[in-house]
Amino acid sequence: MKKNNIVAGIDIGGTNTKVGLVTNSGNILCHALFKTGARDLYQQFLEKLEHQVKKLLATKQEEYELKAIGIGAPNANFNTGCMEYPVNFNWGEIIPLVDDVNKLFEVPVYLTNDANAAAIGELHFGAGKGMKNFVVLTLGTGLGSGIIVEGKLLVGEHGVAGEIGHISVDRNGRMCNCGLQGCLETYASVTGIRRTVFELIAAMREDSELRNISFNQMDGLAIADAALKGDVIAKKAFEFTGEVLGLKIANVVAVLDPEAIILTGGLTKAGNILLEPVRKSMERNLFKAYRGKIKVITSTLTGSDAVTGAAALAWSEI
């Protein structure tokens, strides 16, 4: 019996790595998730990745044949096939992912920024379907971005366009893992809102259930839950985050004039608690010509958006 073609989509995040086997219509046949171990050894990551993908392939090997692998990873360069200076990882400065994964599976491997992969996913299968100009912001451990211009991924001269997480909010502000100070991702990400909560806990007197959670154990959902229950500190943290993010979105709009900003990633699970202050702040800070014209929406892909995007990248290249 002739086997059907399949690709693997891999989404490497600062906390978790997701892998899935994806058909050419964007259907995820099966998937798995494991801890990335961004602070551990790169070699350990490769071993976990090999194990997880081979396990998935084993369940489908009678019907499907692996044709290619698409990877989305932070600070990845499409041109070189490497992760370059990934600020939330301890794996070194230049990480030759394409070569290393190719050795493990012996199929073509394509790499892009995890947020670019998410943008390609939104373009083909998600909220960006039918749109020509939009920006995807992934609000997770960090803040990634993927930009679609005239229906195509904006790659840039050196292969690394779309590092919106590192535009400046306050150059004397919070220390960023990249070495700069006051980058947008130190405010508008899961890590960023945790930092805001801790600043507010230090500054304010109000009681809050968040005072019982350590920094390392606090996630975006805990803050969102508290805000929904009326927790003053949690609500203020979302308002501040939305204020900062909305202003910087307005600045990005003044460069690109997109149809929409699509938000995705862990922090967007908070829904309207985040979206409303973002929209309000963006609108207030937009140059006249853009006012009332720019949509801020959330991803319609569920959970594995970057896996689908990475797979879409692989399908579009083979």
Next chain:
Amino acid sequence: MKKNNIVAGIDIGGTNTKVGLVTNSGNILCHALFKTGARDLYQQFLEKLEHQVKKLLATKQEEYELKAIGIGAPNANFNTGCMEYPVNFNWGEIIPLVDDVNKLFEVPVYLTNDANAAAIGELHFGAGKGMKNFVVLTLGTGLGSGIIVEGKLLVGEHGVAGEIGHISVDRNGRMCNCGLQGCLETYASVTGIRRTVFELIAAMREDSELRNISFNQMDGLAIADAALKGDVIAKKAFEFTGEVLGLKIANVVAVLDPEAIILTGGLTKAGNILLEPVRKSMERNLFKAYRGKIKVITSTLTGSDAVTGAAALAWSEI
């Protein structure tokens, strides 16, 4: 005798309007300059424009035939053919330039942002020749921008991409003509550096020849001349301007990943007094992946860059 084709290029600036007759190799046959009168009546501007262009045409009418007109103007929308909410003009909110100029000359008229026209000019005839990804910033009365991505003008979803002059430096900062506060053009433009000089005159004790010039009479050259002679206030004004502009260029780079930033317009006549602090500040604020890779250069077109650009637009459309 059969006449050769010619187009008119028109560059409408906040202070001056330049017109020229341009061949399809970018050669300006003849040109003229008149006061725009941005604060006077729009009808008066149209009369002056008609008079000046017809005078130029009269000198060439035996050899050349006008085929089209290209116009670069602030806040122009290519899609609608109108200037929309031009913040430094008293001509109304929506100004139907294409229709009105078409009535005067009865040839096709094409309109874009004055800075977009400059960018098209740089792409075809100037410092951007051979480049695929760059940003042109025009530092004149205001700050305009034109963005080239993969060899094409970035138009945007609504026809108004590239309003980099209105990204935020300090949302509690200087009042901008657009209604926002702290926009980049209130710092990095001829008007912006004048405001900086006056702030420094108020704050500092040092003697300066600039203390003898009124706000309305101070131009960029006077400040540059003073700086070259070692005037402390003038030097500090350029350093501050370069600092602000370099930081915001670094943020634009983090969106677009261009090969170069091309500076043009009145303020760039200051040369290295401006360029050096811009480069230093940009480099210091760039995300790692871009460091050492982004050129900041000045236009190689002399004076009439936006005229050539507007003409290039017309040639590319007919």
